[in-house]
Amino acid sequence: MTIVVTLALLLLLLMASIPVAVAILVLGLLVGFIFSSFPLHRVMGEIFWAASTDFLLLAIPLFVLLGEILLRAGIAKRTYSALDKWLSWLPGGLMHANIGTAAMFAATSGSSVATAATISTVALPQARRYGYREGFFAGTIAAGGTLGILIPPSINLIVYGFLTNTSIPQLFMAGIVPGVLLAVVFMLVILVICLVKPNMGGARRSATWEERFSSLKDLLPVLFIFAVVIGSIYAGWATPTESAALGVIAAVLLALRYKSVNTGFVKEVMEGTMRTTAMIMLILISANYLNFVLDAVGMAELLSRFVTNLGLSPMNTLLVIIAMYVVLGLFVETLSLMVITVPIVTPVIITSGFDPVWFGILLILLIEMALITPPVGLNLYVVQGIRQKGNISEVMLGSLPFVIGIFIMIGILVVYPDLALFLAKLV
């Protein structure tokens, strides 16, 4: 009963296009009033204050700030030019450089949308110049952009860790190998398609070894940021929040070196950072209150009992959950999807005997899929928005092969969970 009413209320509020943070808070208030004999709302102030001053959550605005600085510092262009020299001889040409740059940039950025936007501005003009099929070319960028939240740092992994009390350093480490593997899968998808249908690719380009090695210095900025952020976590010198702060300083140094800093730069960085930060913080603070209410009415226990009564095997439970995310991912924006479902689904997954760190990575893969599946797939719209010609349906079609790529990666991760977990065990 509690489950049905809660879900119905939530659906009603969301379908009425009430802002997600408000919908979550209203739901928290209503469920508290209806199902609890205690006046739960009386501690609302304390709960809001506690979440607002959570040192872990500070990592989110700092990673957003880091991304905003890098986005404007002109680093992506250098990286792209270097990877072009290394990868564009393959069948599929520059599209491999798209994936490679996305993977590298993902290692400094915690957001998929930012990654896709950055790569689009650098790469899309090349599609025209070298005669690529633009739909497929744009698809590689939309798909490559999704790597932003799998390869650490990742804002979505922090959100998951916050909501489920899972170790962020472990989640970050667990994302590295699947992230690199997914980039390889994406490149294989391009390779296979271009070998079968050579007209899908554009001009292949070659570079001398001398050019290649001299281009390596352009990869240093990205590696520097990655080393500072992930290295300091891995070595145990810094917590995720502290590593984000170190990353911000490193990014500022790079931006200063590239002389990108001026008044306009600072204003835009601040505005972009606060827009995203305020949006995420309000949702998380509300979700934290809803979690408290759901805990108080015993929701997790109710759900676990419900699922146990269904008599599904753990693997079937997992498949049902994966199917649910694939379907919801078509229609629901990804951060909202995570905040609404994670507190409900994760206890069920843990009861079924799965590892929470591993599930975090699996969830991110499902979220990545949601980012490139129409009708609601933000990365598709971001790439199309920068492309500004042709039809969005070409980008959707061009991204489709990579949806299959993500499915393959999910299969690999289900069969070999240690791909994610072996690095996580080291921290």
Add this chain to the structure above:
Amino acid sequence: MERLIRLSDRFSTWAAWVGGGILFATAIMIAIEVVLRKLFAISMGGADELSNYALAISSSWTFGYALFRKAHIRIDVFYVRLPQRVRQALDVLSLALFGFCTLVVSYFAFRVLWTSIQRSSIANTPLATPLWIPQGLWFAGILTLTLMIFILLAGTLYRLWAGDASGAQSLSGASTIKEEIEEEAAPAELRTTGGGGVP
């Protein structure tokens, strides 16, 4: 009315600059703390506590900015398929519920602050911060948000009443895909003009 809306918009942008500045200062402080701790085994102490207050204050003061920039996510799968009248009703309902929630939150945030003032609560840390200072700033941010929501709500109703449907939509409608892309892509576009030398 229009002047009030313009003023709040400008004020919220200004709050975003200050909020971002506070966060950046926080990053510097934390980075110094980590380096000192690692290299010289010195702790300034209190850096994390101050950072936590910075997070609470900078976010509570910029919720309104996100509202003006339509950054608070709304699920619009059905919304975009509804007739204009219904959409307008949903926009007003969204703001009204938002306003109701922030009123409730403001009340309970004030109780937290009031308790700290009455008991002269002091943070249980080396800094021994009197809690009313950060909590007061935090509460003021939430109160400002509430005020902005009601200004937006009044502005939307005013424009609807004046028959200015697109004006009302630009204030409180769910952000269209076009608006969303402009927000996401604006920074990146800047650099395209910077030169096209790749590869």
